[in-house]
Amino acid sequence: MNRRIVLKQMIWMGAAIAFMPSCVYKQDKLSIQLKRLQISPDQEKMLASLADEVVPTTNTPGAADLGLHLFALKMADDCFDDASLQKFSAGLKQFTEAKSKKATLGLQQAADDAALKDFARMYKSLIVRGYTQSEYYMTKLVPYQLIPGGYKGCVPVA
Amino acid sequence: MGYLNTKGLKERTFDAIVIGSGISGGWAAKEFCDKGLNTLVLERGRDVKHNKDYPTTNMYPWQFEHRGQLTNEIIKENPVVSKCYAFREDAMHFFVKDKEHPYVQEKPFDWIRGYQVGGKSLLWARQTQRWSDFDFEGPARDGFAVDWPIRYKDLAPWYSYVEKFAGITGNKDGLPQLPDGEFLPPHELNCVEKYFSGKMATVYNNSRPVIIGRAAHLTKPQQIHLDQGRAQCQSRDLCQRGCPFGGYFSSNASTIPWALRTGKLTLQPNSTVHSIIYDDKAGKATGVRVIDTVSKTTTEYFAPVIFVNAAALNTNLVLLNSTSSRFPNGLGNDNGLLGKYVAFHNYRGHVNAKYEGFPDSTTEGRRPNSGYIPRFRNLHKQETNFLRGYAAGFGAYRPNAPMNGWGTDLKAQLDKPKPGVWGVGSHMMGETIPKENSMVSLDPNQKDEWGMPVMRINMFYDDNDEKMVQDYHEQLVAMFEAAGFTDISTNDSKQAPGLDIHEMGGVRMGKDPKTSLLNKWNQLHACKNVFVTDGACMTSTSTQNPSLTYMALTARAVDYALAEMKKGNLK
Numbered sequence: 001m002n003r004r005i006v007l008k009q010m011i012w013m014g015a016a017i018a019f020m021p022s023c024v025y026k027q028d029k030l031s032i033q034l035k036r037l038q039i040s041p042d043q044e045k046m047l048a049s050l051a052d053e054v055v056p057t058t059n060t061p062g063a064a065d066l067g068l069h070l071f072a073l074k075m076a077d078d079c080f081d082d083a084s085l086q087k088f089s090a091g092l093k094q095f096t097e098a099k100s101k102k103a104t105l106g107l108q109q110a111a112d113d114a115a116l117k118d119f120a121r122m123y124k125s126l127i128v129r130g131y132t133q134s135e136y137y138m139t140k141l142v143p144y145q146l147i148p149g150g151y152k153g154c155v156p157v158a
Numbered sequence: 159m160g161y162l163n164t165k166g167l168k169e170r171t172f173d174a175i176v177i178g179s180g181i182s183g184g185w186a187a188k189e190f191c192d193k194g195l196n197t198l199v200l201e202r203g204r205d206v207k208h209n210k211d212y213p214t215t216n217m218y219p220w221q222f223e224h225r226g227q228l229t230n231e232i233i234k235e236n237p238v239v240s241k242c243y244a245f246r247e248d249a250m251h252f253f254v255k256d257k258e259h260p261y262v263q264e265k266p267f268d269w270i271r272g273y274q275v276g277g278k279s280l281l282w283a284r285q286t287q288r289w290s291d292f293d294f295e296g297p298a299r300d301g302f303a304v305d306w307p308i309r310y311k312d313l314a315p316w317y318s319y320v321e322k323f324a325g326i327t328g329n330k331d332g333l334p335q336l337p338d339g340e341f342l343p344p345h346e347l348n349c350v351e352k353y354f355s356g357k358m359a360t361v362y363n364n365s366r367p368v369i370i371g372r373a374a375h376l377t378k379p380q381q382i383h384l385d386q387g388r389a390q391c392q393s394r395d396l397c398q399r400g401c402p403f404g405g406y407f408s409s410n411a412s413t414i415p416w417a418l419r420t421g422k423l424t425l426q427p428n429s430t431v432h433s434i435i436y437d438d439k440a441g442k443a444t445g446v447r448v449i450d451t452v453s454k455t456t457t458e459y460f461a462p463v464i465f466v467n468a469a470a471l472n473t474n475l476v477l478l479n480s481t482s483s484r485f486p487n488g489l490g491n492d493n494g495l496l497g498k499y500v501a502f503h504n505y506r507g508h509v510n511a512k513y514e515g516f517p518d519s520t521t522e523g524r525r526p527n528s529g530y531i532p533r534f535r536n537l538h539k540q541e542t543n544f545l546r547g548y549a550a551g552f553g554a555y556r557p558n559a560p561m562n563g564w565g566t567d568l569k570a571q572l573d574k575p576k577p578g579v580w581g582v583g584s585h586m587m588g589e590t591i592p593k594e595n596s597m598v599s600l601d602p603n604q605k606d607e608w609g610m611p612v613m614r615i616n617m618f619y620d621d622n623d624e625k626m627v628q629d630y631h632e633q634l635v636a637m638f639e640a641a642g643f644t645d646i647s648t649n650d651s652k653q654a655p656g657l658d659i660h661e662m663g664g665v666r667m668g669k670d671p672k673t674s675l676l677n678k679w680n681q682l683h684a685c686k687n688v689f690v691t692d693g694a695c696m697t698s699t700s701t702q703n704p705s706l707t708y709m710a711l712t713a714r715a716v717d718y719a720l721a722e723m724k725k726g727n728l729k
């Protein structure tokens with residue numbers, strides 16, 4: 001895997017953190033400053049491992065390498081409307097409780113649970129988005145062309 | 159108001175003044191400067207220099223903090239402008255934010271504005287279809303508004319003139335309802351679009367053509383474009399950020415730098431025109447009062463001819479605000495119709511579907527353009543229970559197949575996406591009927607930060623529009639069914655007027671000073687040295703995107719103004 005890219009991705013997260021006023025409130029051990037979403041450092045750890053359930057690290061980078069749980073948190077925190085954020089927060093709380101009773105509970109399993117499925121799906125789609133919109137993915141896997149140079153209306157499927 | 163005429167009178171006197179530097183003002187500036195007139199362009203917004211001031215233009219998707227998406231905070235602060243599809247993280251800086259310039263919505267109206275050098279020309283979708291006599295004869299044939307004082311033949315040479323300079327891609331389709339222009343090579347329809355076009359030709363016996371849009375892109379730049387410093391369009395389809403190649407037409411890439419190179423242009427950003435000065439004794443306009451948006455001081459500038467190109471509604475505002483003892487209700491407003499008969503385009507209807515055909519084909523690259531279905535309803539004669547008709551956008555695309563599952567299975571699908579079923583979509587662009595009670599006015603009390611009266615907007619859909627949405631849905635569904643498309647769904651966005659960004663009228667052209675404000679040369683009937691050539695001048699709205707017509711009207715009006723100046727009729 002390309003260390004440089006992963007590093008850059010992390011710097012981007014870091015930069016985002018640097019922009020935020022540090023005095024909003026103390027979240028000692030969180031690695032990202034959030035404005036609206038309240039989570040604990042333990043939850044952050046849990047979210048990191050759940051992200052790897054969606055896009056695992058194999059012989060190529062996965063969620064953990066790309067810091068996708070931080071991307072997900074940032075997007076939820078900044079972009080979700082109030083109703084979605086509320087749903088996500090409540091779901092996270094419920095999931096955390098369920099997991100404290102059953103340590104093996106994963107995101108995939110939660111996606112089939114009536115009470116937990118909204119959270120599981122929201123989080124999964126944030127992780128998928130973070131992956132497919134990462135520099136790594138858009139340069140190494142499905143290269144994004146800033147300058148395509150043209151358009152062909154009918155070509156055979158590769 | 160305190161005047162601060164620090165510069166001498168001579169330095170504040172020009173041969174021509176143009177209010178606004180967007181699509182139409184840019185053209186007025188270019189034409190005047192080309193003919194050697196010392197021209198002052200007053201622009202209320204900041205300067206935006208080609209390339210230099212396109213901060214996001216070369217950014218990759220992952221370089222945007224939110225990957226292009228708007229934050230909840232921005233949406234909440236901007237309930238109006240955030241509805242515009244182009245108001246995203248990469249181009250937000252070219253739009254007016256809701257709080258910056260408030261206005262009163264007597265009825266819901268999404269007023270989408272770009273206040274900067276270049277106006278909305280940086281942001282537009284670049285669709286440039288000519289109007290035809292089916293449009294210019296509309297009001298007379300169907301008995302609404304007033305008759306246009308011009309016909310297609312009056313404008314045809316000017317369409318050609320502006321098209322050659324702006325650079326328009328298109329296909330010569332030979333359609334009387336959508337006249338051909340001076341085209342650079344067309345963009346390509348993709349396999350499904352071509353199939354649909356062919357199918358419709360058979361099913362409807364060539365009465366519902368489906369063609370590639372005509373658009374302001376340099377698919378093959380000519381010398382005149384290279385001379386502007388522009389290069390071939392690279393199909394980036396990131397136009398709203400400003401194009402480093404000058405691949406599409408904007409004032410910033412084309413008319414403004416061209417005019418600046420003549421040495422005749424004085425481009426003055428941060429200058430809001432408050433009103434036009436009318437001299438009772440001389441019986442003409444003599445200049446403009448300008449508020450410096452930074453220092454908030456007012457200065458007067460003078461010229462024998464004034465072009466008002468502030469974009470449709472702001473042009474109404476400037477004229478309504480130009481009161482004098484001769485014109486107590488606004489400049490040129492003897493008949494009380496200034497601000498009335500404003501209209502827009504009805505973009506509410508959408509139809510989407512899937513197509514199972516062409517499984518082995520896809521597209522490559524990007525295309526800053528789409529398919530287009532010219533108006534076919536009530537074209538040759540009245541045939542429905544509503545007046546006029548609609549054009550439609552049409553496009554097909556091949557998305558990725560859905561990706562399901564978890565973990566390594568999901569990752570494998572994400573890493574090598576497979577093409578899914580083709581999607582097709584259409585949206586309507588309906589003509590709306592200008593009505594006297596569809597109008598804009600000045601709020602009698604509220605003023606903005608710069609002392610300009612706040613605009614009141616009262617525009618609305620009527621029964622004709624409702625019927626048209628319904629008919630569009632019915633017709634497009636029938637067409638999609640005939641083509642074998644599946645999963646057909648219709649949608650009525652119910653979006654407020656304004657979001658079409660094609661607001662027009664209020665200072666309409668006409669033959670009779672009793673029922674119109676402008677004559678056939680875009681001159682105010684009652685104040686001949688003031689010309690209006692932006693959307694405000696439009697007598698009716700047609701179904702075509704209007705900006706190409708503003709360009710043609712502007713070039714034609716400047717040509718006329720120059721001739722009149724030569725004859726000594728405009729001093």
Ligand SMILES: Cc1cc2nc3c(=O)[nH]c(=O)nc-3n(C[C@H](O)[C@H](O)[C@H](O)COP(=O)(O)OP(=O)(O)OC[C@H]3O[C@@H](n4cnc5c(N)ncnc54)[C@H](O)[C@@H]3O)c2cc1C
Nearest residue numbers: 178180181182202273277278283284285431469692703705
């Ligand atoms: C997302 C989007 C897509 C669009 N797609 C299309 C399309 O495909 N085809 C099409 O034909 N049209 C399209 N349009 C509409 C098109 O942009 C406008 O029709 C066109 O820009 C109008 O030109 P204009 O010169 O009248 O106004 P503008 O380009 O808006 O320029 C007006 C200028 O006047 C300035 N101004 C206003 N008031 C004052 C004042 N009092 N004093 C000084 N300056 C002032 C403004 O700041 C602005 O710079 C689109 C618009 C948008 C936003």
